Amino acid sequence: MYRRQDIDLSNMNSIDGADVAKHNSTKSCWIVLDSNVYNVTSFLQKHPGGAAIILKQAGTDATKEFEKYHPLDYVNDLPAGSLLGPIDPNTLGKLSKQKAPVSNTKSSEELPHISLCVSCPDFKRAAKVVLPRKSYVYASTSANTGLSLQTNLADWGRINFRPRVMRNVGDVDTRRSIFGHPAMYPFYIAPMGTLGAIHAGAEPEMVRGAVRKGTHMIVSTASTKSPKDIMQSYVDEQKRLDNKSPTRLFYQYYMPVDRKKAIELIRIVKECGYQGLWITVDTPLLGKRTLDRVLQAEEALAVGVEEETTAEWETGGENEFAPAMGGRAVAGQLSPYTTWEDLEWIRKNWDGPIVLKGIQCAEDAKLAQQYGVDGILLSNHGGRQLHTAPSALMTLCEIRTYCPEIIGKIEIFVDGGLRDGSDVLKALCLGATAVGVGRPFMYALGAYGTKGVERCVEVLAEELSIGMRLLGVTALDQLKPEMVNATRLLNEMWRPESFRSRL
Numbered sequence: 001m002y003r004r005q006d007i008d009l010s011n012m013n014s015i016d017g018a019d020v021a022k023h024n025s026t027k028s029c030w031i032v033l034d035s036n037v038y039n040v041t042s043f044l045q046k047h048p049g050g051a052a053i054i055l056k057q058a059g060t061d062a063t064k065e066f067e068k069y070h071p072l073d074y075v076n077d078l079p080a081g082s083l084l085g086p087i088d089p090n091t092l093g094k095l096s097k098q099k100a101p102v103s104n105t106k107s108s109e110e111l112p113h114i115s116l117c118v119s120c121p122d123f124k125r126a127a128k129v130v131l132p133r134k135s136y137v138y139a140s141t142s143a144n145t146g147l148s149l150q151t152n153l154a155d156w157g158r159i160n161f162r163p164r165v166m167r168n169v170g171d172v173d174t175r176r177s178i179f180g181h182p183a184m185y186p187f188y189i190a191p192m193g194t195l196g197a198i199h200a201g202a203e204p205e206m207v208r209g210a211v212r213k214g215t216h217m218i219v220s221t222a223s224t225k226s227p228k229d230i231m232q233s234y235v236d237e238q239k240r241l242d243n244k245s246p247t248r249l250f251y252q253y254y255m256p257v258d259r260k261k262a263i264e265l266i267r268i269v270k271e272c273g274y275q276g277l278w279i280t281v282d283t284p285l286l287g288k289r290t291l292d293r294v295l296q297a298e299e300a301l302a303v304g305v306e307e308e309t310t311a312e313w314e315t316g317g318e319n320e321f322a323p324a325m326g327g328r329a330v331a332g333q334l335s336p337y338t339t340w341e342d343l344e345w346i347r348k349n350w351d352g353p354i355v356l357k358g359i360q361c362a363e364d365a366k367l368a369q370q371y372g373v374d375g376i377l378l379s380n381h382g383g384r385q386l387h388t389a390p391s392a393l394m395t396l397c398e399i400r401t402y403c404p405e406i407i408g409k410i411e412i413f414v415d416g417g418l419r420d421g422s423d424v425l426k427a428l429c430l431g432a433t434a435v436g437v438g439r440p441f442m443y444a445l446g447a448y449g450t451k452g453v454e455r456c457v458e459v460l461a462e463e464l465s466i467g468m469r470l471l472g473v474t475a476l477d478q479l480k481p482e483m484v485n486a487t488r489l490l491n492e493m494w495r496p497e498s499f500r501s502r503l
């Protein structure tokens with residue numbers, strides 16, 4: 001590995017665009033990134049997203065495409081010796097032309113007016129109209145046959161309310177705090193990587209919507225922009241609003257395999273001012289994202305690569321968007337070696353709240369509390385990791401049954417499949433502090449940018465406050481387990497002899 005900043009470019013001869021254009025195959029593949037020429041031939045087979053995605057850029061200036069997915073300084077992680085020298089700026093016209101994306105066509109339908117988005121599924125329909133197929137697949141894909149995602153969506157409908165009537169519900173208060181930071185609502189924007197593939201404004205575009213509406217947001221390690229740039233967009237938007245927004249940014253942490261890098265990332269996150277570390281623990285490796293695989297195969301075939309091995313990115317560890325989006329040029333982003341003991345050194349390096357994201361059973365929830373974390377997020381990663389994983393609601397029911405003593409001691413969050421503000425209430429009745437919403441915000445961002453994010457908050461907020469009134473509560477702390485009927489989920493719960501039911 002080399003650091004580009006350590007290399008004196010002035011000692012290197014500039015390279016003619018026509019020369020770059022000749023290196024456009026698996027045998028020799030050069031690309032231009034940020035005005036410099038890189039020989040990425042040896043990296044092709046190591047690329048987490050497959051060789052095809054790079055080959056499509058062979059002999060061209062790939063900067064724009066690269067920046068959609070990664071901060072530009074990620075070129076530092078290309079293998080040593082890749083940097084060949086600066087491109088001669090007068091010869092840019094001689095570079096190869098970008099190849100048209102394969103089966104990446106947008107729909108011929110027109111984008112619906114934003115006011116036609118009155119519930120979360122409307123954002124999905126709108127996004128499908130505007131997003132290139134590749135971006136839409138990235139957002140919508142799920143693991144294996146899709147059952148985990150389907151269960152997430154279905155389980156919200158398997159719990160019913162037990163509303164109370166004739167209570168004065170003239171005014172409702174929807175505010176909820178996360179680790180002492182009040183937000184306007186008990187839902188926040190879940191961490192999602194590579195927002196640059198969804199909207200040109202990437203994470204800052206999402207941040208502005210969150211700040212304007214007073215919702216908290218968790219920023220992904222796999223973001224297109226750097227943690228510093230994203231925080232700057234937050235600070236700028238806050239300034240514009242005279243620092244009146246209660247929104248806070250938290251950081252989702254994919255633990256790099258290399259301990260030094262892992263600690264350095266925590267240092268950066270701290271320095272930027274993120275309010276909490278949400279460590280994702282359900283990704284020792286990337287799940288099988290089925291639609292991504294199909295797209296990846298199509299792209300490989302289009303550049304003449306018959307069958308790509310996926311072993312490299314599976315064992316090397318990668319991040320969220322690897323197969324669909326071309327992957328990050330950094331191996332070792334996900335660590336299959338993580339254990340509970342890692343919490344010790346993390347705690348030494350991070351003094352704010354720690355949340356474990358991706359807890360999927362009562363035993364791990366209890367362990368997390370014993371290891372002293374401040375919160376847990378019950379999640380199966382939006383159905384993108386383990387096939388037939390439990391929904392967060394099912395896990396919450398397990399916790400109520402087998403270790404209810406942790407409720408109230410640590411903050412419990414829930415995400416996955418939430419598409420209606422009133423469903424937030426169900427999670428809160430059962431003991432959740434707040435709920436994360438993922439894809440609806442991603443689709444809203446893709447279709448309408450910041451305005452879409454704001455609209456999505458409004459849609460959920462309206463459903464939430466209507467739901468509160470119809471349920472007979474005026475503040476979120478009035479929500480109780482007896483306000484829902486969760487019998488259907490409880491009847492399906494795993495009840496081994498060794499577990500004593502406390503329900």
Ligand SMILES: Cc1cc2nc3c(=O)[nH]c(=O)nc-3n(C[C@H](O)[C@H](O)[C@H](O)COP(=O)(O)O)c2cc1C
Pocket residue numbers: 138139140152190191192193220221222252280320357379380381382383384415416417418436437438439440442
């Ligand atoms: C496109 C996409 C990208 C995601 N990227 C990340 C990520 O970088 N880190 C992470 O911890 N979770 C990631 N997630 C999972 C979300 O944080 C969250 O758990 C999930 O989206 C919630 O389900 P929902 O989309 O059905 O609301 C991603 C989810 C999606 C849909």
